[in-house]
Amino acid sequence: MSRIAGLEPPYAPEIQAQFDRIMRGAPPLMLFRVVASNARAWEKFRAGSLLDRGPLSLREREIVIDRTCARTGCEYEWGVHVAAFAEAAHLTAEQVRATVLEGAAAPCWSPGEQALIAAVDALHVRATLSDDEFKALSAHYDDAKIFEIILLCGFYRTVSYLANGLDLPLEEKAARFPVA
Template sequence: MTTSQPRVEPVVPPYPPELQAIFDRVMPPGVPPLSLFTTLARVPRVYERFRAGSLLDRGPLSLRHREIVIDRTCARCGCAYEWGVHVAFFAQRVALTPEQVRSTLRGDAADPTWSAEERLLIRLVDELHDSASITDGLWKELTAAFCLEQVFEAIALVGFYHTVSFFANGVKLAPEPFASPCPRRDVRAPGPFEAHGHATRTRGAPRLRRGASERAGGLGGPFEAPMLW
């Protein structure tokens, strides 16, 4: 399989001190910055605005719910790059089963693998992606199951990860070495996923430094990471 070449060369180390400080804040200790970040850093104004609106901190949604929204959004956008990063780092930590990971790509809200609340999140992503709107029926169900802060957070995540997908696909980012491969037969949008060469995993995701103070949405054990990408 031929992998497309990235359209933009990233910044390379050694990074200026102020940029290194930014990378240190958003990456776990000992993990190099993602190529998404080093590529966006080529245009400091855009990278600054990207970081300012990124929702990379822990918000009102559980980490599991957050990851379901992100994985589904990236899958619907055909963004193999970001889908692979999130599945590699977070799927096990939030107890997503292999069936659920596949469902983010090829399934839908009716899949029995999801809980009632999780089905609502899948429906939210799909409605926003397909129509840029939310039906009255879904809104009523969402606000009955989640508080307003959580609903707004989910909507914002869908929007932000469309932006991430547009950048990753638009500049043809190569997959990270640790990224989870996309099962090709399950690809919802075969063009972008195949183009980025997600065929095999070269090595596991970098290990996050673990601590006792935080848990991944109550699932998967404690871990510490400055940001959630």
Template sequence: MTHRIEPARRPYEPDMEATLERLMPPGVEPLLLFRTLARSPRLFRRFMAGGLLDKGSVSLREREIAIDRACARCGGEYEWGVHVALFAEKAGFGAEEIAATVGGGADAACWSARERLIVRLVDMLHETSAVDDGLWSELKAEFSDEQLLELVMLTGFYHMVSFTVNALRLEPEVYAARFPVA
């Protein structure tokens, strides 16, 4: 299966070249997703503005639980694999956590009580596009309003990313993780 839209190719516009260079480690080709979105500089900039990969109100580990779970629930293996490859170790994920983002639920033994709430939030948003009052009460007892906003927005943003990579049929990056085989 090949991707549906050809990525932008060098030479990029000077400002796009500089932007893509800043996003990646030296010597690493920009992600296929970034190069494809670079076909439309306006969309690429809007996408990057909504990325939420800065130091936010939740920890790196909590952020990655939400992102990886959202991508996995949408079948977004491309983005899930990039995040696992680039952030799993930094987030303190071992094999059990990585597998639980895909095949486990909130009851996986690797999650703390607080982390279980994140998984439940992502799952409920995925399944119903809403959060019921019971779960919201539990979340409010554990997370600040700012953290809840961030977790909900992360889930929504990575649904959009998953929809994009799936619709475009982007091939996984060579270094990216693949979904565990059940």
């Protein structure tokens, strides 16, 4: 059980319409139900506008999200994303495992993906990128993608704070962190 109760159906029509847009007809995640229980928090959450695809490929986006959630110890959101998107993003089982258990230098990643993971790690640890980290990232990603990478790291760190801080129960069909 979450530390703050989530909304229960039937949902207000406006909330149901928002859930339907986000979930495409599937039942809403506990995260969404809990955040939507506070109108201001739900409005701010949705205003982040990072629930769309943006300029990154699905694969790039999921690497950023999975690594950010792994670094914050957020099994809830990591598991939801792995279950929903890993296959479509063409992430292998080795790569999914590496998002939790290995660093940017893991051989399963391309040079661009290694730069991406190194950037996520740097942002997690220091909330900034060194000149060398930015140079490595910009060798593979344009400015629009770099903005998106940084925004996604911040947004999913916030999502991780919510899921971890509210002690959200893991979704039934979500993946679980791999064991070392």
